Amino acid sequence: MSNLNSKASSMWFAQSLRLLHHELRRGELTIIFLAIVLAVATVFSLTGFSGQIKHAIVANSTNTIGADRVLRMSSEIDPSFIKKSQELSLKSARKIETESMAFAGDNMLLSELDAVSDTYPLRGELRIKTSLTQTESMVASAPKVGSVWVEPSVLSRLNVNIGDTIEIGLAPLKIAGIVTDIPDRSYRAFIAGPTVILNIADMPKTELIQPGSRITYKYLFAGETDAIETFETWIKPQINESQRWYDAKAAQNRLSRILDTAEKFLSLASMLGIVLAAVAVAVASRRYGQRHQSTVSVFKALGASISHVRKLYCLHWTLLSCLSIATGLVVGYGLMLLGVNAIASYLSLADAPLTLVPFLTAIFTGLLCAIAFAIHPIMTLVQSSPLNVIRGFSQNKVARFGWHQLPPLLALFLLLFIFSQDLVMSAALLLGGIFVSFILLLFGRGLMSAGRSVGTKAGKSWHLALANLKRRASENSVQLVSFTIAIKLLLLITVMKSSILSEWEQQFPEGTPNHYLINISEEQIAPLKQFVEQHDIANQGFYHVYRGRLSAINGIKTVDEEKDDSQEPSEATSASKEKQATKKAEQQKSRQGMGRELGLTWRTELPEENEIIAGQWWQVDDDKPQVSIESNIAERLEINLGDDLTFTLGSDEFTVPVTSIRQVNWQSRQLNFIMVFNQSVLEQFPTTSISAWSISDQDRDRVYRFMADFPTITLMDFAAIMEQLNNIIEQVSVAIQLILILVVLAGSLVLIAQVQASMEERERELAILRTLGASGKLLRNSILYEFVALGAIAGLMASIGMEIAVYILQSQVFNMPGSFHFQYWLVGIGAGAFFVGSIGMLSCWRLLNLSSVTLIRRTM
């Protein structure tokens, strides 16, 4: 008996293997195989890659801050702090960070300045090379007085070599080497200028530090754990809002939060592709189920038990899943290596170990795709009645909504949850996704029907094509949604890169400032004023700037969101106010305080482009302390006229009432301030000034030559800021391109699966048309036009979607009037028609190559 059993079991196993082998060879499983491979490879590479980045950055223990603890502030340290640290025999180092111009001959470059003391770094390694030919870098501390270490790009951009002298502020400094590793490097350097490291003793010679300059002071401490903790307990109560005390972990947490957010965004976006891959599995497995009905019925009619059939197909499907998942992992690993290679110059991931997480996530995704989306057709197949042999087989039953749609939906939800780790977000995305698909579906069907009525007069191939399109509208909708999304992404990248920024730049009227001058000392104002008057340079006057924090509203302390200030772009100038505007959405989260230092100023007269919407601007001679606040901020922080605001400037604190609320035109590129005080409040604090000039092309050289006499002033070209913005967009579009490729691949799989599912019917139609005397050209064209029309409709919908998205970007982010981009509609429609047309024709290739005699014989 047991012998018989084992024989039976080996029989279904053998049959199952034979089935898999046979089906794979016939290409019946190709779509399912590819779809699972795509999903698994995507998830694996994404999760693996981001996991390795996180590990490389975060797990490198103390190296990331160059110390055990750091005190970061905008003014010099209280000497008692240093004294206390010495008593506890802690090691300490100093670092001053700022932005300034580096000059070499006629060239200048905005760079990040790191002035460090001789003991720097306390933890981790600063590595340099003293010649370009040197292969191994060496460990170093601060450069000698009178010399600097620079990042390699400084050499090329200033056209200098090691050994040459560059000027930083008023100090000539010799390049002694190039720096390869900075232990506490700020990852902001990806978008900011290259770093120049100098000895802190050279800082006074540069004369860059003026009262009110935007300078970050860092004090690094390291020592025995006990001593550090004692020091921490002692220092923490003495730190005010404008200072931050942190350890490596806190810094890493911030960084890893940013990485987590990026990872979450990418994985959720890639969900789009994974969902499409799953849809391809669903479509292909449905057809698979229908094709195998007769086999199962005959099996059963010949006496095979239901459990035999079930085992046979379950094993068959399991083997297919395992094979696809394994292939997916291999492909995913390859993709991950490509990614690691691509960022090797920024970050070495050589030592980062690969954890189990990406494997598990990817395998789970593959299983969900293979099981949840195929279970219904496979179960229906297994249940096929042997009576079908006599009664005939039901072909192409219309899919209806029912319980069987629950497993795929649950699977989707589960996937979303795995990637987002957020129940509400997953539910919102699922429902939102269903809603958007529904809208696109309705719209697409409307277009397909409309095309059908128009097409009645539009020649015969078009007529047949549009009739087919309409008839297969429900199947086509899925492809339509996926290609619409893909083309929309494509258009959005193109428009963003080539159009929005330039349109935004062009909308400014003549005389709009294009250069910003920062760090102007009191005695420099007079010669500058004289220069602009003499050469008739449009400018906005000079504003004193003070750096301070809003620390209390009506006596209630403001709570700052835990946020790494160093990750924020500088905001002293109006130029960077635009960046602020881009961050608006993020700041809109009702937060009690501003969470950062503000640029404060005083004025006797209301600045141009400002409008009082509540209260009154002060009289010139009114010396009662008061402040005027920008309306959006007032609204967000719920500040009203008459409220008392407390500000902290360095170690000083003062409280003033709000006497007016102003509306500010942020998009004007003028110097604008959130908080403007009357003269009496800020007058007593020492400071520097800023200004904004509109420099014409012919004046440029003259201005630059003139400014070379004032090396402590940082001259920022607006074009440079635009370049930074372009860089950011470039990086964002790389991410979008990845998603785009994924969606296009998965969408194509769905398209091919749908075409395969409709193949029998297409064959029959072609045979009828052929019989009735249709020419080969008409047949080919009717198929071609069907896909071309589908692609064009997707392109049209994508163009509309792109216009909406661009409008939102323009109105919400760039604060500019909306505009149409009809030339890109053509691109969208053309790209859609071409791509879907090609894929469609390729998948109908076999059909189109059948001779009509064969076609007719098969159908008659």
Added chain:
Amino acid sequence: MQVEDKTLELLQPLNLTVTAGESLAIVGSSGSGKTTLLSILAGLDLPSSGQVYLKNQPLHQFNEEQRSQVRAQHVGFIFQQFLLINSLTALENVMLPAELANLPDAQARGEALLSQVGLADRLDHYPSQLSGGEQQRVAIARAFISKPDILFADEPTGNLDSKTGQHITDLIFDLNAKEGTTLVLVTHDAKLAARCQRQVEMDSGVLTERLDVAAQTTQHSPEAETLVPQVG
């Protein structure tokens, strides 16, 4: 006919001439080669040797495109499985051959024909919304729209119950008489065959002319024969 590496002889050498305006029934049991003969006569298929002329045109020398053109201009079809295009409405299905032959007034003629077959109120219905009999009526209207010189009907009542089948038969012969079309009809239904002026019988690829038509009709029981499956 070459199937893989074996040669199947479907038709023995035969000679058949159909003159304009006449109606001819090709009868015979399943697998006797009736449908193959019809395919060759209509220019759908080619004989491995021999000559076929339609309206004096040598079909056996024509390529696929040329034969398509001949079909579009001279030939009408009615099939057992109706063979309507599912994505087109009844009217559009009827108009199709007229459009393929570039005839004017396709729509007006289509509407007129559909009303002649009693489907004036179903113009915009799709095949899936029509019964079998209605679908075959659409197919008949389609066959006549291009005013074909010759109409080929392959078991036109084979998929219908006897009452509907009778109605369809009447329609075909009425329209045929009205339009003066030559009719070649393939059937194993003796009653249907009996309505034709001439009958030829196919048996294992051999064609013989039946002279004593009336005597044959009584010997065949149509009920018994409908059970025999069709092989085309």
